Amino acid sequence: MHFDRSSFNSSGSSAASSASGGENMNAELKPITPQLVKALQETREKQATQDISSLISKPSSYKIDAGDVLSVVVWDHPELSNSATVPVGGYGGQGADASTSAATAPPAGFMVDHDGTIQFPYAGSIKVAGMSQDQASQVLGQKLSKYLRNPKVTLRVQSYRSKRVYVDGEVKTPGLQAINDIPMTLVEAINRAGGVLPTGDQSQVVVNRSGVNYQINLPQLVQRGVNPASIMLKDGDVVRVRSRDESKVFVSGEVVSPRALPMHNGRLTLNEALGESGGVNPLSGDGSQIYVIRRDGGNQVVYQLDGSKAGAIAMAENFELSPKDVVFVAATPLANWHRSISLILPSALSGAVGAVTPATQR
Template identity: 25%
Template sequence: MPITPESVLTANHDPYTPRSLPAAFSQTAGTTGGLTSAPPAAVYERQSRPASVETLLPPPRQPEPYRIGVGDVVLLATPKSGNTVEQLAGVLAAENSRQGYTVQDDGTISIANVGRVEIAGQTIEDAEATLFQRFLDKQVDPTFSLEISEFNSKKVTIGGAVVKPTVEQITLSPLYLDQAISDAGGTTSGELDYTLVRLYREGKLYQVPLKDVYARKGGRILLAAGDIIFVDAEYDLAKAEGYFEQQLKLGSYRQTELAALQNEIALRRAGLSEERDTFNARLELGAEKRDYAYLTGEVGKQSRFALPFNEKASLADALYDGAGGLPAKTANPKHIYVLRGSSDPLEYQSITAWHLDARNAAAMLLATRFELHPNDVVYVAAQPVTHWSNVVNAITPSLLISSVNAATN
């Protein structure tokens, strides 16, 4: 059967489904069920305007020196000239003599040639003393200054009826309630007489009328790390307390569920990787079934060509990928054959030889469309001159021996 555009359709019409890769090769670690449980039920309900407001002030606090915490970024600075920079090379940045270090979860910063130094919970003065002693222990010139460049460990949350709900960082300067509300853009409530500021701290709820906050009645309220501030005019105290508890539970829920989801994804990824590695190992050892076509005749490499998974291979794929192409000197492009047996077991002696004449390069396009089936045999005939070359190669040793014998006699 000559391979023509019409006969290619006939050849490809024979039923053949490529073998599929295991499901592990098409799945990803992200195909999980996501969060496994519903978040806590909301308790927020809109309330009518209260007839009166109650003031519950938090215990007074006094300003204290800022203590370095996890997540803060401290900056070590050294003079830009002199031997100090040279001696601290590798410890502090030599380019601009300033290097930032983030306080890690264990409360330490890691400095090259000095090691890990614990400074969490210390004031700037205490941290300077700790670093000074560590530099002396490591025989490094301790000429430096310390400052905090980023404040990330102490936060106050502000929400409700404010222009810009935000998370405010506590810095070296004390943060007061009226300042935090101003930093959030002030209130959006139109009725200051009934607007309350509620402060949730360490499991207890406090509330102050907003007009008293602005008037600073009873003094300014100093905020602490972890405070949650909510400005509104429509909650009663019980509902407000329920709202804050809900926010805390929701935050805890999200952290727990996120950790569980990350563990699930990690386990899933490891399982998929193990399945893939096992399949590849079995494939390499020949323990997995695989479909092959066979390449013979005047090809670059006589071998069996593994048909790919999940897709079909063409005659051109076999000739140029599996066989390494056609040798120009020996292969006859006029006679390229694909031998295919019948799929019917009762017709096992029935063989179709699909013939491709590739002397015209355009005919090779048909080779890219001709689909190979399992157990196809691709055969490339030899050039006529190849037969003569084989004959010459066979008789040349005999002629040389005869010539030598004649010269000897």
């Protein structure tokens, strides 16, 4: 690879023509200065601040809905308990048929129908959808009071099957998570899925609700004093933890070990990228020509760092990279000249070196 600074005009911009479609792609050269670093940080903070107020709410009691199975106990009246809904001895007789039938049988209890009602002896049809467990207990007790004296009813959700969220991506056990009486926060959902894997990026957590994606940066929320546990999930939400491999930075050119580097929870500075690549090659690298190529919409923006100036290391430490950035270190003029001569006359340099080498050193 070779980076030609002469392609930029005095204003710091250039236009390159695409070989396939003939379209022009504008590129702009900007020197990295303390003022530029500060401006980029302010822009990054504005872009990272997405309105997630619709996701933040206070925990509320669980609301019964269609599909839930309720456990109802009427004190001093065992004939009205859950056992009355299951025939004695199971559903299929004895032996293998009995075990098969028991495995396929619905759970013992009162299932909430699709219209949000249950059928209870003496009380008849009761609409419990949208009620809490205590509210449903009171309604059922009022219905039974016509036939029983001071009925005491204990109603609980035995099987939570009406509300679910889906956790996907870089978690240990992705899949469906049922919403129960424990408030389903974002942290709770991720913990139930086994937590974020080492390959997961905690700064790239996406919550999809009703077709809208909310980008959530967990470390950034903590820094701002926002508790991630205040983000409440609802039925149908999809949580996806993206991989760190989706946010890589590519370091090439005259460095000791060119490589692709994953970002650390959404953050990687230019200084860190150069350090993890072994730094500028001392034999062929030009420290005054360190470039960061970034795609900004339809244009390419090229940032240049002059490492020979005072304060360059501080600027490189504060210059944050973005996913898919390319860090390129140009070669020195002498290295370019040596390579050009080696391509034109492959054996000339080795012959010249051999001619000037003393015989005692051969």
